Amino acid sequence: MANILVVEDDRHISELVKRNLTLVGHTCTCVYDGLSGLDILEKQSFDLILLDVMLPGVSGFEFITKVSGTPIIFVTAKGNLEDRLQGLSLGAEDYIVKPFEMLELIARINVVLRRSERDEVIHIGDVQVDLKKRVVTRDGEEIVLTPQEFSLLEVLILNKNIALSRDKLLELAWGYDYMGDTKTVDVHIQKLRKKLGLENEIRTITKLGYRLEV
Amino acid sequence: MKLWQKVYLTTIVLFVLLLNVGMYVVFELTYQKDISVEQKQAEAQYNILTNGLVRSLDSLYQQGDVTDGKLQKVVGSYESYYDESINLILWSEDKCIYPKNCSIARDWNPEPENNQLIIEGKDIKTVTVQGILYEGEDTLYLRYEKELTELAEVWDKLQTKYLIISLAFSLVLAVFLFVVLRKTMKPIDELTQVVDSMADGNLNSRASEQGKDEIAILGKHFNQMADKIQENIELIQRESAVKQEFVDNFAHELKSPLTSIYGFAEYIQKANVSEEEKMQCMGFIMDESNRLLQLSYTLLDMAKIRNDDIHIEEVNLAVLEKSIKKRMKELCKERKITLNCKRNVQSMYANEVLLHSLLCNLIQNAIYACNAGGTVTWGVEDAGETLRIYVEDNGCGMTKEQVSRVKEPFYRVDKARSREEGRTGLGLAICSQIVEYHNGQMDIQSVVDKGTKIIVVFPKKFTV
Numbered sequence: 001m002a003n004i005l006v007v008e009d010d011r012h013i014s015e016l017v018k019r020n021l022t023l024v025g026h027t028c029t030c031v032y033d034g035l036s037g038l039d040i041l042e043k044q045s046f047d048l049i050l051l052d053v054m055l056p057g058v059s060g061f062e063f064i065t066k067v068s069g070t071p072i073i074f075v076t077a078k079g080n081l082e083d084r085l086q087g088l089s090l091g092a093e094d095y096i097v098k099p100f101e102m103l104e105l106i107a108r109i110n111v112v113l114r115r116s117e118r119d120e121v122i123h124i125g126d127v128q129v130d131l132k133k134r135v136v137t138r139d140g141e142e143i144v145l146t147p148q149e150f151s152l153l154e155v156l157i158l159n160k161n162i163a164l165s166r167d168k169l170l171e172l173a174w175g176y177d178y179m180g181d182t183k184t185v186d187v188h189i190q191k192l193r194k195k196l197g198l199e200n201e202i203r204t205i206t207k208l209g210y211r212l213e214v
Numbered sequence: 215m216k217l218w219q220k221v222y223l224t225t226i227v228l229f230v231l232l233l234n235v236g237m238y239v240v241f242e243l244t245y246q247k248d249i250s251v252e253q254k255q256a257e258a259q260y261n262i263l264t265n266g267l268v269r270s271l272d273s274l275y276q277q278g279d280v281t282d283g284k285l286q287k288v289v290g291s292y293e294s295y296y297d298e299s300i301n302l303i304l305w306s307e308d309k310c311i312y313p314k315n316c317s318i319a320r321d322w323n324p325e326p327e328n329n330q331l332i333i334e335g336k337d338i339k340t341v342t343v344q345g346i347l348y349e350g351e352d353t354l355y356l357r358y359e360k361e362l363t364e365l366a367e368v369w370d371k372l373q374t375k376y377l378i379i380s381l382a383f384s385l386v387l388a389v390f391l392f393v394v395l396r397k398t399m400k401p402i403d404e405l406t407q408v409v410d411s412m413a414d415g416n417l418n419s420r421a422s423e424q425g426k427d428e429i430a431i432l433g434k435h436f437n438q439m440a441d442k443i444q445e446n447i448e449l450i451q452r453e454s455a456v457k458q459e460f461v462d463n464f465a466h467e468l469k470s471p472l473t474s475i476y477g478f479a480e481y482i483q484k485a486n487v488s489e490e491e492k493m494q495c496m497g498f499i500m501d502e503s504n505r506l507l508q509l510s511y512t513l514l515d516m517a518k519i520r521n522d523d524i525h526i527e528e529v530n531l532a533v534l535e536k537s538i539k540k541r542m543k544e545l546c547k548e549r550k551i552t553l554n555c556k557r558n559v560q561s562m563y564a565n566e567v568l569l570h571s572l573l574c575n576l577i578q579n580a581i582y583a584c585n586a587g588g589t590v591t592w593g594v595e596d597a598g599e600t601l602r603i604y605v606e607d608n609g610c611g612m613t614k615e616q617v618s619r620v621k622e623p624f625y626r627v628d629k630a631r632s633r634e635e636g637r638t639g640l641g642l643a644i645c646s647q648i649v650e651y652h653n654g655q656m657d658i659q660s661v662v663d664k665g666t667k668i669i670v671v672f673p674k675k676f677t678v
Contacts, residue, residue: 012474012498016481023485054466056628077469099473102480163484205484213486 001025001120002047002113007037007063008075009055013098017050017075020102021109023161025214034058038066048112050075051092053083064090071112075100103159103168110158122157124214127196129157136196143195148173152188156202156212165209185210218399225391230384237376241369248365253341260343260358263292263302267356271348285354286312299364303357304347311354339366401429405436417444463624467509467639471502505638512638516647519568524651526676529566531557531594538573538592545578550586553577556593562601563676564652572648575641576605576668582637583609583627583666601672608665617658621646645670652676 004021008014009032018028029046031037034055049067053060053076064072064087071093076083079097087095093112096105122129127138134150136143145153152173155164164172166182174180189210193199203211270288274280285304289312293302304312340361347356404422411419420440421433478495481487487495535555546553573592580590584607592605612620612627619625623643649656652672660666 010470010474012502013470013477015498016474016477019481020477020485077466077473098469099476102477102484161485203486208483211484211486 002109003027003045004029004109005037005040005046005049005070006030007032007034007049007055007060008052009033010052016102017105020106020162024106024159025161026109034060034063037063041067041070046070048073048109050109052076053078053087061086061090064092071115073108073112075105103162103164103172106159106162107172124157124212125196125198125201127198129153131157138196145192145195149188149192149195152185153192153196156210160212160214163205163208163211169209216399217402218395222391222395226384226388229387230380233380233383237380241373241376245369248369249341249362252360252362252365256341256343256358256360259296259300259360260345260356263296263358264345264347264356267292268348271350271354275350282311286314289356299361301357301359301361303359305355305357306352339363401425401427401433405429405433408436412440417447460623463622464513467624468506471505474502475499509638509640512640512644515571516640516644519644519647519651524565524568526563526565526652528561529564529569530561531559534566534570534573537570538577541574542577542581545581549581549584551581551584552589553581554589554591556591557595559594559596559601562594562672563674564672568648568651572645572670573603573605575645576670579641580605580607580609580666580668583607583611585609597671599674601674603670603672604667606665606667611662611664611666612658612660613662617660620658621656 001024004026006014006017006021006028008017008030011032014030014032018030021028029040029044031040035057037049037051037055038058047070049070049072051060051063051072051074053074055063058066060074060076072091073094073096074087074092075096075098076087077098084095084097093115094108096108120131122131127136127143129136131154136145136150136153152169155169155172159172166185169185170178170180170182174184189202193202198212201213203213205211267288270292271285274284274288289302289304293300302312303310303316305316310316340359342357342359344355344357346353348354401422408419408421417440420437423430423434423437478498482492482495535557539553539555542553545551577590577592580592581588584590588608590605590607593603595602595604616627620627621642624639625642626637626639646656649670649672653676654670654672657669657671658666659669
């Protein structure tokens with residue numbers, strides 16, 4: 001989906017981010033200090049940069065002033081208001097404070113990527129999903145989904161290969177204020193599986209929820 | 215009511231009261247004396263008068279032709295002989311003779327004893343003496359009245375004058391006292407303002423110390439107290455800032471391993487991972503947990519240094535050298551570092567455990583700073599009053615900025631490598647604490663790519 005540069009000096013966190021982003025379909029390049037980040041930016045272009053603030057050599061706040069055109073999300077342990085404001089005023093798209101949940105990171109990445117206007121057609125099994133036009137087709141024929149079913153499918157696609165609990169699905173696809181019970185999720189998942197023929201792709205994970213495997 | 219107002223009013227009231235009462239008493243006594251003098255004079259005059267009159271009457275009666283007219287003439291001549299303020303009244307038992315057309319007033323005693331002095335009323339305007347003048351065919355009585363108008367007038371004038379003067383004095387006192395009191399109380403007002411301003415949190419305000427009176431002394435003492443308070447508050451603020459920074463850094467320090475631990479656990483739970491990948495992730499989780507454990511141990515050590523009483527003893531440096539060599543053997547071998555010790559001192563005073571910890575930390579840092587094949591040298595030198603302990607390496611060195619920050623807790627020169635090696639970033643913070651407890655000093659000299667020399671100066675003797 002997107003080509004992402006991760007500038008993070010803690011190798012474990014860097015590794016963790018890379019693995020998760022790879023799961024949902026992004027391509028990740030990891031560098032461990034500011035200077036090599038700037039070096040690689042000269043040779044290659046990226047859709048998004050995940051940037052730590054406290055970096056050896058060039059700090060994140062310095063780094064961002066030397067980069068233009070690429071959206072940047074700060075991922076840092078510095079969580080106080082001043083730092084957030086500084087980060088955002090320097091032109092960052094978002095500011096995520098450690099420790100964070102991977103789903104949150106992915107969601108925020110998706111928001112930023114959507115903001116930078118990427119139209120995307122996703123292939124799952126033998127169906128094509130156009131996230132921008134909100135249309136699902138199989139062999140050129142449109143499969144009619146209710147808006148709620150499409151939202152659920154979108155959430156599954158954006159977090160593909162990651163298991164989502166029923167509660168999380170309710171929160172992401174229906175919204176925080178939805179009062180329904182988790183059975184609703186099961187019913188909609190069944191409908192999606194049937195309509196799109198994704199019985200194998202949308203896996204039930206015991207004691208947890210569902211995962212779209214692509 | 216304010217203090218100055220109290221003093222002011224009390225003084226004025228007391229002054230006016232005492233002045234007037236005192237003067238009244240003095241006036242009264244003097245007046246009484248004047249009156250009694252007048253009375254004595256009146257009696258004397260009366261006696262002289264009656265003597266003269268009796269002689270005149272004797273000769274009159276011898277001539278045998280006594281008429282009221284003659285009597286009037288005689289008395290009239292005596293009366294006019296003295297000054298005008300004298301009145302003489304002559305009467306017999308049945309009628310009043312002199313002056314003409316007089317009558318006996320009802321309130322007189324018509325037959326007075328001899329030389330009776332009459333003082334009438336409190337407000338004495340006249341002195342009266344009356345008595346039997348002549349005992350012949352008719353008993354003649356004489357009344358002598360002397361008006362005291364002059365005396366009364368003098369006293370009236372005196373009283374008016376006195377009133378004006380006393381009023382004027384009171385006024386002068388009122389004004390003068392007001393000015394003096396205001397001036398005396400001004401430093402107190404100022405001091406009050408200073409105290410208020412301090413209470414409002416303005417710790418820099420100080421009282422004026424001019425003058426030598428009690429208020430100036432109070433101001434001086436207050437300033438001393440304020441200095442002490444300010445000093446202490448600033449110390450507390452500084453220390454609390456340092457502590458806050460430590461806590462902030464500590465929170466950061468916790469966040470990174472926790473992010474990894476949570477993240478990898480979440481990954482294993484939610485992603486479709488292979489067995490091999492799962493093992494790898496578990497490894498990461500264990501590494502990070504270990505990091506947290508190391509951090510907690512180090513923090514406990516720091517707390518221990520802070521809380522324990524430092525016991526200073528004579529440390530045998532040969533034993534210490536051996537122990538350090540043993541401790542560092544593994545690390546030196548692993549990183550291919552040569553460790554040398556040069557010392558010309560046999561023993562020194564310090565806490566053995568802390569000294570050991572200090573040297574181990576410094577040497578460990580030096581070893582990590584070196585590339586393979588590097589050399590780390592440590593030693594103890596006699597420097598007169600003090601002992602110099604140094605640890606020198608020929609490793610990567612540090613920039614000035616790094617040197618200035620290297621003692622901060624959790625500061626790492628090479629963050630990534632330091633973490634990988636499982637170090638906490640607290641080593642030099644502990645070292646400075648140990649040095650501080652020995653009243654020593656730590657100096658860091660470093661040149662990038664040339665190496666670093668850390669010199670710790672310990673006092674030779676400790677007063678226990």
